[in-house]
Amino acid sequence: MAVVLDARGLNKRFGAVTAASNINAAIEQDSVVGLIGTNGAGKTTFINMITGYIKPDTGGIFYQGRDITALSPREITRVGICRSFQIPQLYSSLSVFEHMMVGLGVVLHNAGLGGYFSRGQPNVPGHDAPAPEVAERILERFGLADYRDKNAQVLPGGVRKLLDIALTMVAKPTILLLDEPTSGVSAEEKFGIMEMVMTAVKAEGATVLFVEHDMEVVSRFAQRVIAFYDGRIIADAAPEIALTDPEVKRYVVGGALHRLDEQQGAPNA
Amino acid sequence: MSRDRTLPILGAVLLSVVLAGPLLPQWALFLLTIAIAKGLVALGLMLLLRAGLVSFGQALYYCAGAYAAGSLGRFFDISDMLVQMLTGAAAAALLAYILGFLLARYRGIFFGLLSLSLSMILYGLLVKSEALGSTDGVNVLPSTVLGIRPSQEWLRYVVVVVGGGVALLATALVYRYLRTPQGQLAPAIKDNEIRVEYMGTSVRSAIHVLYVIAAALSGIGGALAATTVGHIDPDMAYWTTSGEFIFITILAGTGSVVAPFLGAMIFGIIHTVAYDLSPNTWQLTLGTTLLLVIVFLPEGLWSLFSRRKGA
Numbered sequence: 001m002a003v004v005l006d007a008r009g010l011n012k013r014f015g016a017v018t019a020a021s022n023i024n025a026a027i028e029q030d031s032v033v034g035l036i037g038t039n040g041a042g043k044t045t046f047i048n049m050i051t052g053y054i055k056p057d058t059g060g061i062f063y064q065g066r067d068i069t070a071l072s073p074r075e076i077t078r079v080g081i082c083r084s085f086q087i088p089q090l091y092s093s094l095s096v097f098e099h100m101m102v103g104l105g106v107v108l109h110n111a112g113l114g115g116y117f118s119r120g121q122p123n124v125p126g127h128d129a130p131a132p133e134v135a136e137r138i139l140e141r142f143g144l145a146d147y148r149d150k151n152a153q154v155l156p157g158g159v160r161k162l163l164d165i166a167l168t169m170v171a172k173p174t175i176l177l178l179d180e181p182t183s184g185v186s187a188e189e190k191f192g193i194m195e196m197v198m199t200a201v202k203a204e205g206a207t208v209l210f211v212e213h214d215m216e217v218v219s220r221f222a223q224r225v226i227a228f229y230d231g232r233i234i235a236d237a238a239p240e241i242a243l244t245d246p247e248v249k250r251y252v253v254g255g256a257l258h259r260l261d262e263q264q265g266a267p268n269a
Numbered sequence: 270m271s272r273d274r275t276l277p278i279l280g281a282v283l284l285s286v287v288l289a290g291p292l293l294p295q296w297a298l299f300l301l302t303i304a305i306a307k308g309l310v311a312l313g314l315m316l317l318l319r320a321g322l323v324s325f326g327q328a329l330y331y332c333a334g335a336y337a338a339g340s341l342g343r344f345f346d347i348s349d350m351l352v353q354m355l356t357g358a359a360a361a362a363l364l365a366y367i368l369g370f371l372l373a374r375y376r377g378i379f380f381g382l383l384s385l386s387l388s389m390i391l392y393g394l395l396v397k398s399e400a401l402g403s404t405d406g407v408n409v410l411p412s413t414v415l416g417i418r419p420s421q422e423w424l425r426y427v428v429v430v431v432g433g434g435v436a437l438l439a440t441a442l443v444y445r446y447l448r449t450p451q452g453q454l455a456p457a458i459k460d461n462e463i464r465v466e467y468m469g470t471s472v473r474s475a476i477h478v479l480y481v482i483a484a485a486l487s488g489i490g491g492a493l494a495a496t497t498v499g500h501i502d503p504d505m506a507y508w509t510t511s512g513e514f515i516f517i518t519i520l521a522g523t524g525s526v527v528a529p530f531l532g533a534m535i536f537g538i539i540h541t542v543a544y545d546l547s548p549n550t551w552q553l554t555l556g557t558t559l560l561l562v563i564v565f566l567p568e569g570l571w572s573l574f575s576r577r578k579g580a
Binding site for chain 1: 445451459460463464465466467
């Protein structure tokens with residue numbers, strides 16, 4: 001399959017701390033990739049470098065062959081790479097519906113539509129419908145329709161997470177980076193949220209990279225796992241291989257995998 | 270959803286001024302015109318406030334607009350108030366476009382104090398400028414409209430009607446802007462700038478645009494005040510003038526484009542009555558009013574109307 005995102009030899013140091021050391025990863029189109037590792041292993045640094053929030057000291061990031069290393073976060077969003085946040089980044093004074101409309105407004109504005117002198121409601125590029133209709137559609141897909149007119153500030157944690165992710169969909173991303181989509185969400189809600197997000201995202205046809213600490217979630221949803229430790233990639237393979245890798249088990253998975261093995265009845269090495 | 274009637278209401282208000290104007294005393298017409306002029310400045314401040322920015326120096330553009338209008342008469346013998354207002358808007362917008370490259374980088378107290386210091390720089394320059402009358406200022410030629418010079422008894426009426434018409438037009442343009450995707454970005458910028466950037470647009474350029482619009486509105490207001498009062502002086506750029514505009518904006522609230530004009534009118538009335546009753550302590554009355562509004566109507570006077578509508 002075609003490589004849609006290619007990170008080549010990324011290095012990043014913050015003073016004495018090595019946040020990324022020779023990171024190489026080619027992400028194939030339509031794949032779902034889980035990024036795992038302990039806190040400080042370099043997962044979020046990797047996401048921040050892809051989205052332009054921090055620049056690598058050396059190395060390059062290529063999107064469909066185009067060098068995007070030097071672009072700013074908003075330019076990278078316009079290219080088609082969007083991200084969600086570990087702590088939902090919402091607009092506290094806006095309703096759920098208004099969140100969508102603001103996001104869709106940016107998409108229209110960037111496409112030179114819906115400007116000062118335009119009349120009527122133009123179709124949002126990529127969605128082929130006017131903004132209010134697209135907003136309702138996305139909210140429906142993410143199970144947010146019931147919260148439509150609620151203010152973001154009063155939403156429960158899981159709903160805030162969903163809204164944060166739904167907001168990335170307005171730009172119709174080709175690559176979606178989800179930073180801990182289930183963190184801060186109760187154990188019972190986790191799978192429901194991931195299921196809903198993955199179904200919605202796949203319906204829009206995006207390649208997904210997600211950071212996750214729950215190995216059950218990783219093994220269930222990821223087709224490929226990239227494990228980070230100390231700024232390095234220590235494993236990059238299908239989940240059943242990567243999660244049983246001795247180094248990964250030692251540095252990343254720890255107790256989590258044992259529980260997973262017991263549940264699945266797999267022999268524990 | 271009920272249809273928004275903001276512009277028809279403003280049109281009706283202007284129409285009633287046109288009809289009732291000949292019956293109003295001269296002082297009331299004057300008060301009304303000044304309220305329109307200050308309302309325009311407050312409208313600009315409201316735009317910035319929606320994006321979370323408080324400019325403590327909007328008098329810079331009020332004064333720039335007034336001096337642009339005054340200079341037209343002094344150096345080119347032009348007294349047409351439409352030309353004056355247009356020039357005032359253009360001069361203020363140009364100045365804001367240049368200064369905006371600096372100011373759009375700052376937020377919060379830094380934005381506020383930087384804008385204040387820029388207005389005080391203009392004040393300092395005007396005080397030292399002999400050609401523009403130094404501290405005495407300069408007189409502005411009596412207003413004409415499209416080549417017609419109204420007689421003395423009709424002058425105030427003509428000024429309020431023409432000024433009101435221009436203000437209505439400007440407000441309608443702002444009203445439309447607030448309904449464009451870019452115009453709806455302001456509350457999002459106020460809440461979470463990083464997210465706005467990650468959605469794919471530049472916060473800095475959005476703020477720059479707002480800043481220029483706010484300045485243009487202030488420039489029109491300044492030019493209207495200049496032609497109404499017939500005299501301009503550097504005090505128009507002084508920081509207490511900026512404070513007055515913030516007072517009006519807070520008093521009015523940011524709920525509607527009508528609010529700043531209502532706020533400016535009420536400010537004018539409180540100011541006049543308080544000054545009449547007690548010339549030495551009128552600030553006390555103003556201060557108490559603001560205190561009461563902040564405590565009981567934190568969303569400004571406009572919330573009285575929006576609440577009733579919601580009920």
